[in-house]
Amino acid sequence: MSGQEDLERMSGRSPDRSSTVDSGLTMLGAAIAAVLVLPIGWLAIDAAGLGWTAVELAIESRTTGVLVRSVALVSVVTAASIVLGVALALLTVQGDLPFSRFWTILCALPLAVPSYLGAFAFVSAFGPNGAFANVLAPFGVDSLPSVYGFAGAAFVLTLYTYPYVFLTTRASLLSLDGTLVEAGQTLNSGRWEALKRVTVPQILPGIAAGSLLVALYTLADFGTPNIMRVEVFTQFIYAQYNAFARDYAAVLSLQLLGVTAVILAIESRIGVDESGAYESGGNRGAVDLDLGAWRYPALLVPVAVFAVAILVPIGIFGMWLTQGGPGYEAGQVAFSWEYGWNSANLALLAAAASVVVALPIAMASARADSRLAALADRASYVGYATPGIVLAIALLSLSLDLLPTLADLTGVDAVGLFYKTIPMLVFAYVVRFMPQAIGSIRTSTLQVDRELVEAAQTLGRSRLSAFRSVTLPLILPGLAAGAALVFLTTMKELPATLMLRPLGFDTLVTYIWRVQEAGFYGQAAVPALLLVVVSGLSMAVILSQETGDS
Template identity: 50%
Template sequence: MRSISALVRRLRDAEESDDRPVGLTLLAGAIAAAMVFPLTWLFIRASTVDPGRARELMFSMETFDILLNSLLLTGLVTAFSILLGVPLAYLTVRTNLPFRRFWTIAAALPLVVPSYVGAFAFVSAFGPNGEFQSLFAPLGVDQVPQIYGLPGATLVITLYTYPYVYLTTRAALISFDEGLIDAARTLNQGRLKAFRRVTLPQVRPAVAAGALLAALYAISDFGTPAIMRLPVFTRQIYVENRSFGSDYAALLSLQLLAVVLVILALEWRIRSNRTVSGSGSEGAETRVDLGWLRWPAMALPAAVTTLALAVPVWILMLWLQRAGDGYRQDLAFEFVQVANSVSVSAAAAVVAALLAIPVAYFAANHDSVLALVFERLTYVGFAVPGIVLGLALVYFGSSLTPWIYQTIPLLVFAYVIRFLPQAVGSTRTSILQVDPKLVEAGRVLGESSFGSFRRITFPLIRSGIVAGAALVFLTTMKELPVTLILRPSGYENIVTQIWAAQRNALYQYAAIPALLLMVISGLSMVVLLTQETDEPGL
């Protein structure tokens, strides 16, 4: 109690010196601590493993293979995402590519397809006795190239993660100062050299940010490696947890966390490098004339979007046509699954939006180390793979709060830890756009701090709060590993229905829920991209 009193006194002293409110500080700190605390149970569980047993498990050939496969998958997906995302962004922003508006949206839409949906669609299309083999059988083709393993997992995850690089690079190119290019060209720099020496340094932080998201997605993806039968951290952790190998699962989780920290450190180092700075003004509407190459250039976005979108949609439609074959009551789609997904996702979105407000407000209005630490702590759950978070909450719930273990509140709490940063980022951006003079005017007129927030700030940031909540809702709808590990007994939703159909190799039962997920997410992506006002000539 004495230490708590001392902490409160120090916070009050800080409030007197820099107008930092004690209540808001304590509330933001409590929220940040709640987001991180459950993860400490991984370390507690791992510390109970016998040291000899831990060394045997950590340095086994199986662990080495898992580490190697995970690193190879992450590296290949990141590299190929850059190789696809950067050229596509350049074509849709800086060139006279035909039908640029269409390709702008089409190139981003793969992001709305859950990778596990794409994975079993590709298995159905390219796997043994798949659709392509059936199509080519009359031509004497006995088999098509195998889709399983590292090549298949790399292909599928890349197709559904390159939009991260595409969107961040595209945003950087839209705000790029074209005067720098003009200056380089007047100095007799060729187009390729100008791109390498001027454009690339300008967009490198954006490329690094998108590559980070792609790398984190690849290292944390559970569904695709499981479907492609590739032994990686996430798949093995799930298998060990289901077979009651909690010791090995905890140790693998810590190894996976270490890999994630290395990825974050590498991205920070790349992003923090000095880059060329422009004047900050928007460039003119001039574009690179591709000449006769403008039509062949469409082959890249056409090929990528055909693989990422047309193949899964074609397979889902085939499954939908065969939905009546071999009816299984236990796998039948029911609207209660939609209700479960919507209700839990809505609850997570509301809770995340409410918790994001004090953290975002504190971070936006108080330039201090404490504010930065609280905000960054809320991002830990987003960086941690869902399978690791789920396992940590299994230990946390079963050991400390057994009364909440395998209940909807714990599932919602897991979603909030996982996706709170999406709400914090959106809300903080909105708060930074509020004119401080309006809040000061309210205080002058006698409003309290809370009254000024309620009557002035909140109405101005409402759209940012709603946008963050909507993003949490959509990502929660698609979350697979956390749902599989923490769902209550008998609880079924859209995601569990898709996974049950895949596990039983009865893909026709996944058609309706998969299409439903894609439609909901696709509508949101189209609305987002069509709101762009930076390019009136798009």
């Protein structure tokens, strides 16, 4: 008998029973993870069918042009988000701003507006014959600078993604040991020198984490570049697929996944905390940045960002709602509250399915000390890092290749049962957003004392009964939080919904997309405001998790 088994027996544990449960969870979690990543792998099979032609398509001038443009957009938006997000985090955490908590909420609010809605509003406000152009016309201003193009897309994306960097950097600053910075300042280092040598290395993992989210969002975004008329990977893939160039779309999708992998690799290198961040137990977040005469002028930064990112879209949507807008009177695309119910029902199905599927993976990751459990956990994040349009292409390709064969073998209309149906759409949501549920469930599971479960089993409870009576009530908050995050993210998902929804089936986001393409902006007022409110709820969830208060 090994020493580990002796310890387990002395503590009242049953090593055989525990290992059996953990092995079962691990195998189940690995099987689920394999099913979830299968569609992504099918893209490689599609592309391989082209042979050498796939390489030629990947390196042709138009493809490389789109690649360079996409990478450039990601780079510019990420860099701008770092500058804006870190500056605002420093101001709200360490700066002696009055009512700092209020400014924190204001700085985080742009995350509540989906970027494609922001782009939609900016085009309506600043585009040709837009609201601001009409207001300025009596003053002799004939035209405004064009909002379209690379610069416009970069500006809008930065405006609605910088809060990722702001929130993660702020969390790092709140956990920063202030005595380290104070010590640096006493060792003949000025304030800015201490910031560069002490603070930045300590908060670099937080900056890297936020930058990763910005980069992945920008790379995967479909709506904003399309509205701002910038041809990037997502838009190009969509166009090729609609032109029936499915193989070419598969090649492009693999290239986009390759760029995603490079971003993840860069973040993993930068985000590794080798400087001892978060280890010291000193006075957390205690450093004060004395702004002096700049204290009140500094408030203009969060005020300006809030005005441009929040007040402009809300004002435009409100104008559409009360006064109408381009195409509103035409009434050719009438809004129906059924679209809202469709969005809510899909989000509820996705949230419930994600929690059920995530449960064995999260519990195996938290309880089983094995490489297979860790691999299953990591593999589930492949879908989360996969752009929605790539996942949609993968699912459609897999369905078109396999479902007819399955129908021939079984005599069941597999194509009609799955292809572009609600089950396919919900499956896509699960693949994309299930890791949000895994994270919260795993955290809750790690906090459960396993001896409580084992005690219930020694009292005659079955494993299922012990889980239902002991574990489930303890992890219920994690289940609810994960489900809420999946629900709120599903409500905003555009490309996967647009490509996989059943014929004639509309949600809030697909309806907004239809009226945007038709130019009937006024018709988007109600669904746009509804989406902003729902997205605002997600911000409430994020901010409620913040333990620090500066």
